[in-house]
Amino acid sequence: MTRNGTPAARECVFCAIAARRAEASVVHEDDTVVVFMDLNPVTPGHLLVVPREHAAGLEDLDGATSAHVWSVGRDMARALRRSSMGCEGINMLLCDGEVAFQTVFHFHLHVIPRYAGDGWTLNAESSERERVLLDGDALAIKDAIASTG
Structure with a gap:
C-alpha cells in the first residue's frame, strides 16, 4: 500500500x-473509505467506494480494508434499493488493472444501480470450457493459494 504522502498519492484524484x-x-465517509457519486455515471446513482489510503489495485489493499470496502458497498447497494431513485437491481463492478478497464489507478468499487431499459449492457462472448481445462485452471489457482498463504 502506498502512503498518501508519496508522489503517486499526491497526484491521485x-x-x-x-x-x-x-x-x-459525498454520500458516506468513515475513517477507512469515502463514497461519492461517479462523475461519469453509467446510470443515475452510480457510486464509487474508495479507500482513503492510496492503493492501486485489489492486491495492494490489506485484508481489513478490502473487507470494509465490500461491506460498505453492500450497504450502499441496500441504500440505493431503498432510495427514491427507484432502482430495480445493482451491479457491483471492480476493474483491477488496465486490461480490466481500470482508468483511475486508485482501487475503487463501483456500485451501479440498474433500471429497466437503462441501456447498459455487458456483452461478453463466452463458451463452455472443457472439464480438463477447468481442472487445470483450478490446479493453477490452488497452487497460487498454497504459495501465497
Whole structure:
C-alpha cells in the first residue's frame, strides 16, 4: 500500500477527494473509505467506494480494508434499493488493472444501480470450457493459494 504522502498519492484524484482537496458529491465517509457519486455515471446513482489510503489495485489493499470496502458497498447497494431513485437491481463492478478497464489507478468499487431499459449492457462472448481445462485452471489457482498463504 502506498502512503498518501508519496508522489503517486499526491497526484491521485481519488486521494484528493478523500482528503477533501477536490470536489465530490459525498454520500458516506468513515475513517477507512469515502463514497461519492461517479462523475461519469453509467446510470443515475452510480457510486464509487474508495479507500482513503492510496492503493492501486485489489492486491495492494490489506485484508481489513478490502473487507470494509465490500461491506460498505453492500450497504450502499441496500441504500440505493431503498432510495427514491427507484432502482430495480445493482451491479457491483471492480476493474483491477488496465486490461480490466481500470482508468483511475486508485482501487475503487463501483456500485451501479440498474433500471429497466437503462441501456447498459455487458456483452461478453463466452463458451463452455472443457472439464480438463477447468481442472487445470483450478490446479493453477490452488497452487497460487498454497504459495501465497
